[in-house]
Amino acid sequence: MPAQRIAVYPGTFDPITNGHLDIILRGLQVFDHIVVAIAENVRKEPLFSTGERIQMIVEAVGGDERVEVDAFSGLLIDYVKQRGATVILRGLRALSDFEYEFQFALMNKRLAPGVETVFMMTGEEAFYVSSSLVKEVASFGGNVAGTVPEGVLRALAAKLKKE
Numbered sequence: 350m351p352a353q354r355i356a357v358y359p360g361t362f363d364p365i366t367n368g369h370l371d372i373i374l375r376g377l378q379v380f381d382h383i384v385v386a387i388a389e390n391v392r393k394e395p396l397f398s399t400g401e402r403i404q405m406i407v408e409a410v411g412g413d414e415r416v417e418v419d420a421f422s423g424l425l426i427d428y429v430k431q432r433g434a435t436v437i438l439r440g441l442r443a444l445s446d447f448e449y450e451f452q453f454a455l456m457n458k459r460l461a462p463g464v465e466t467v468f469m470m471t472g473e474e475a476f477y478v479s480s481s482l483v484k485e486v487a488s489f490g491g492n493v494a495g496t497v498p499e500g501v502l503r504a505l506a507a508k509l510k511k512e
Contacts, residue, residue: 356380356436363395364501368475372440387420409498426460437466
């Protein structure tokens with residue numbers, strides 16, 4: 350039996366968007382297992398806790414056993430090797446994303462020559478959407494329906510009502 354093709358899809362996912370979900374679902378057409386890895390970035394102050402983000406992602410993927418949600422801190426490449434993965438999956442929206450992601454891909458290749466980075470273009474319906482934009486629009490009472498899964502809409506409404 351051939352080895353499982355495992356990809357790690359890293360990000361802050363604060364919150365997960367339909368663009369992220371699109372990359373996960375399309376990634377499952379290529380990989381046997383995807384680990385959605387929430388980066389605990391000390392330079393960012395997330396709106397949602399790591400636990401809340403894990404819960405939203407699990408709900409969004411509908412319990413698909415081929416998708417695992419986890420969190421990590423430190424170097425991504427160390428986490429990828431620890432998980433036994435050989436691929437980092439990244440979504441791209443625009444040329445500016447590519448420049449940023451390309452730098453990281455080259456550094457990761459230098460640190461771990463056996464790990465490849467695979468880029469997937471975000472679908473056109475989510476091309477302009479980012480977690481930051483969703484949070485900003487929602488914080489001013491704007492309607493972000495259609496850009497995030499239903500569970501995220503509920504979580505945003507509850508979180509922003511408290512603040």
